[in-house]
Structure formats: C-alpha cells, structure tokens
Amino acid sequence: MDLAIDNLTTEMYKISRILTRSTTARATYAPHSDRRRSSAVIMPSGHRHHNVVKVLNDESDFEAIASRDGYISICGFGSLLSEKSARSTFPDLINFRIARLTGFRRVFTGVGGFFFVHGIANAETEEIAGLSVEPCEGETIIITAFEINKSEIPAFIKREREYRFLAVVPETLEGKPFSNEAVLCSSYTDEEFFKFRCQEGKDVYFQQYGEYKIHKIWRDDVLPCRVYLRHCVVAAKNLGDEAYNNFLDHTFLGDRKTSIRQYLETLGKGIMEEEPPESLKTRYGG
Known part of the structure; x- marks a missing residue:
C-alpha cells in the first residue's frame, strides 16, 4: 500500500513539474477595443480554409452567422460529443453530426464551477479542470456539430x-x-473575462467555489476533473474509432505536451473504471 502511494506521489510530482514548466506559444487574439464589431483571431498558417476567424462579442455577432431559417451551428468538443448530454442542455437541437475542425487542439485548462457545485471537483489533487480548445498549427480535432434556434x-x-x-x-x-x-x-x-463579461466582479464570482480558495478560472497547472474526463472519453468512443483515437491523442493537459492517452496510462489510470455519481449518470454517463 505504501509503495502504491509513493508511486502515485511520484507521478503527481512529475506531472506538476511538467505543468509548471509549460512555455508553449499561444494564439494571439485581437484586442476588444471595438465592442461594436467582431474582432479577428489570427489562425495558424496550416488552417485549410481561413487564416482569420471572428470573435463573437455579443448577440448581434451571433445573429450575423445564423442561417436564413434562424438557426445557429454549435461545435461540441467535450461533453457535447455525447448527443444525450447535448440534449440535456439543448433539448430542441437538430442535425446532430460528426465533423472535423482543423487548426485547433483540446486542452484541460478551464476551472469548472459546475464541478464544484455538483461535488465532483477534487481541490486537494487539483483535478478540477474542464475542456477548452485553442488554435494550434498542425492539429485537427474531431468534433460534433448541431443547430439550435437563435432564440437560445x-x-x-x-x-x-x-x-x-x-x-x-x-x-x-x-x-x-x-x-x-x-x-x-x-x-x-x-483579465478579459472580468473586464468584459463578469459584471458582478471577482469577489462575488468566486463565491461559487466556497471554501476551495479558487481565485483563477484559466490555469495551466490543473488536472482534468475525473468524472468529466471519463464522460468525454466514453462519448468520443461512442462516436467511433476515429473520434475516440483523435480525442486521446489530440487532447492535452495544461502543459500542451501530455496527451490524454498518456495521462490515462499514468497518473489518470483507473479513471475509466469509475462511475459518475447517481445525480450525473445521465448527463455525464457518456
């Protein structure tokens, strides 16, 4: 038993050292100086169709990309890889399907308030991260896509x-x-979130984390929430081998080096054998 604990401690130390040394270059975003118009994001040169994509700042930007019949396409890359999970959030969605997105990678860098509220975040081990995506040259991710009415x-x-x-x-x-x-x-x-989106301010916002002393949303030094990661992997597997292997090999910890396949073979070993709590079995059951 002591040997197992020592091995786990060693693995956690290795991962934490990797995370804190992360120096991978990030995408450069245009500033939000003009809130009336969509900003531009410079994409990696390897992106097939466009080297610039738009930042959507407000409802009018969303409406500008709606279809003629009033629907907007949404990309799913984590929990929304599961149609069941997607329908728990968007019960009236249509045309759920698999797609490919070039020039992006998945990263576990967002601290999830939902995980704390539902008791599945482990602040002690810092297994508290949810998924996001970021531009990355040479990367391609398999995603899902579906449409929702613009009224949503x-x-x-x-x-x-x-x-x-x-x-x-x-x-x-x-x-x-x-x-x-x-x-x-x-x-x-x-910085941008609290300047442009969070009207209630930092102190009020972070009250949702209670006694966990979380004071930052976007972090490179945290690990995936175990229940959430398992759900995403199962959802990807249910989409087929291509989506499953793509998720394992093109989804990374905050170090941007350790793939989820590598993580599940080391520090995250055992996650796939754990069941979600009863209250989340439908939403996070894959």
Whole structure:
C-alpha cells in the first residue's frame, strides 16, 4: 500500500513539474477595443480554409452567422460529443453530426464551477479542470456539430460566458466545409473575462467555489476533473474509432505536451473504471 502511494506521489510530482514548466506559444487574439464589431483571431498558417476567424462579442455577432431559417451551428468538443448530454442542455437541437475542425487542439485548462457545485471537483489533487480548445498549427480535432434556434443564444452566452466565442468553419469527415460558420467555445483569459463579461466582479464570482480558495478560472497547472474526463472519453468512443483515437491523442493537459492517452496510462489510470455519481449518470454517463 505504501509503495502504491509513493508511486502515485511520484507521478503527481512529475506531472506538476511538467505543468509548471509549460512555455508553449499561444494564439494571439485581437484586442476588444471595438465592442461594436467582431474582432479577428489570427489562425495558424496550416488552417485549410481561413487564416482569420471572428470573435463573437455579443448577440448581434451571433445573429450575423445564423442561417436564413434562424438557426445557429454549435461545435461540441467535450461533453457535447455525447448527443444525450447535448440534449440535456439543448433539448430542441437538430442535425446532430460528426465533423472535423482543423487548426485547433483540446486542452484541460478551464476551472469548472459546475464541478464544484455538483461535488465532483477534487481541490486537494487539483483535478478540477474542464475542456477548452485553442488554435494550434498542425492539429485537427474531431468534433460534433448541431443547430439550435437563435432564440437560445442569450441563454447560451450567459451559461458559457467564461469562454471566448469564435466563429469557425468545420468540415465534414469527407472534407467538405460547412456552408455556415459555427460557434466554438475557446480558451479565454481571466483579465478579459472580468473586464468584459463578469459584471458582478471577482469577489462575488468566486463565491461559487466556497471554501476551495479558487481565485483563477484559466490555469495551466490543473488536472482534468475525473468524472468529466471519463464522460468525454466514453462519448468520443461512442462516436467511433476515429473520434475516440483523435480525442486521446489530440487532447492535452495544461502543459500542451501530455496527451490524454498518456495521462490515462499514468497518473489518470483507473479513471475509466469509475462511475459518475447517481445525480450525473445521465448527463455525464457518456
């Protein structure tokens, strides 16, 4: 038993050292100086269709990419890889399907308030992170896409406000670009969030974390929430081998080096054998 604990401690130390040494270059975003118009994001040169995508700052930006019949496409890359999970949030969604997005990677860098509220965050081990995506040259991720009525956008913006909203152009697995841009929830920064989105201020916002002394949303030094990670892996597996292997090999810890496949073989070993709590079995059951 003592040997097992020593091994776990050693693995956690190795991961923590990797996380704290992370110096990988990030995407550069245009400033939010003009709140009346969508900002631009400079994409990696390897992106197939566009080297610039739009930042969606407000409802009018979302409405500008809606289809003629009033629907907006949403990209799913984590829990929304599961149609069951997606429908728990968007019960009236239509056209749920698999797609490909070039020039992005998944990263576990967002501290999830939902995980604390529902008792599945482990603050002691810092297994508290949810997924985001960020531009990355040479990377491609398998995602899901579906449409929601534009009337749902205000609630969507409020619920996902910690993210940066991008308008991107996914493609089918056969390589055909979507005819309409889709909304992607990408990594944000604490500075921008509290300046542009969080009207109640830092002190009130962080009250949701209670006694856990969490004072930062976007972090590179945290590990995936175990229940959430298991759900995402199972959801990806249910989409087929291509989506499953893509998730394992193109999803990373905050160090941007350790893939989820590597993590599940080391420090995260055993996560896939754990069951979600009864209250989350439908939402986080894969």
